[in-house]
Structures are given as C-alpha cells and as structure tokens.
Amino acid sequence: MKNLSNKNEINIELKFQTDHQPQSDTNCYVTSILDLTGGVDNFWINKMDNKLRNQIKKSLENNLSFNSKHDVKNFYAVYRMTMKRLGTPCHSLGFFEQINSQFPKNVKIMSAYLEGKITGSLFLFTFKDKVYDIWGANDSGFFKIKSNIFLYWNVIEDCIFNNYSFFD
Numbered sequence: 538m539k540n541l542s543n544k545n546e547i548n549i550e551l552k553f554q555t556d557h558q559p560q561s562d563t564n565c566y567v568t569s570i571l572d573l574t575g576g577v578d579n580f581w582i583n584k585m586d587n588k589l590r591n592q593i594k595k596s597l598e599n600n601l602s603f604n605s606k607h608d609v610k611n612f613y614a615v616y617r618m619t620m621k622r623l624g625t626p627c628h629s630l631g632f633f634e635q636i637n638s639q640f641p642k643n644v645k646i647m648s649a650y651l652e653g654k655i656t657g658s659l660f661l662f663t664f665k666d667k668v669y670d671i672w673g674a675n676d677s678g679f680f681k682i683k684s685n686i687f688l689y690w691n692v693i694e695d696c697i698f699n700n701y702s703f704f705d
Contacts, residue, residue, distance in 0.1 A: 596687035619674035656684035
C-alpha cells in the first residue's frame, strides 16, 4: 500500500478467495421465456399454477385499468420512483424518449392505473414474434392490491391477442 500523503486520496485493496467451483451440469440453467402459443385459455390452464391464477383473479377485483399507450413520461415517473426505492441509478427520460422515437414499431409501453394514478409500467421491446420485458417499475404502495400481477397478466393477454409467440 502506498503512502497517503494527500488526505483526499484513498487506497483500498480487497482480496478474497472462494472454493466455489462452476457447475458443469447444464441442467442447472433456467429460462424466463414464456411460450404464448395456444391462446389465452391454454396459457391460463396449462402454464400457470393455482396460486398464480388466484392472485390474478384477486388483482382483477381491484378496479385497476390497463393501457398500452406509448406514454414514456408516465412510465418514467414510476420507473424513477422504483429506482430510487431500490437505490439504483436510473437512465434519463431522454434515454427512453430516444429509444421510443428510434424504434416506434418495436417499443410498447404498458401501464396499470388505479383511479387515474399509475401503479406500474413496463417498457417492452418487440422483435418478430417475441416480446422482451426490458424495464419494469411498480409503485410499492400498490403491492397489496397486486397491481404488478394485474399488469403482467394484461401484458401477457395483449401479447397473445397480438399473435406474439414468446415473452422474455
């Protein structure tokens, strides 16, 4: 370690050792890609367990609404709040506006609302028959009414109705 002659200068050296060995078994990988083929009823019955179906049913009882407008500003408001809550730096509003303006046919912004107040929003990107969940944000004040579950269910339904095959 060098001599710290300047009081504003800090030198930190970290050393660690681990016995963790990477697994060679390829069966340890999981995927988050949802197969949307077969329609909404098929997805509801065959791809979700009872607990998730019950949570979706409860979320549908809470007077939440859903829209798929390209509302970057509303998405950004809840995104910024979420990043602050998590202690994570966030991209600028201009960053999202640029993506939206450069790829208007590929960007989908879908949001959930309660009495006109945004509860959560997803910034999605589409390519061919796939929808990618790139950024998502939810106001934690609405977790009890399961607004995030409501939002994802509506997004999945929208993707199926618009003939997308996969949600990642």
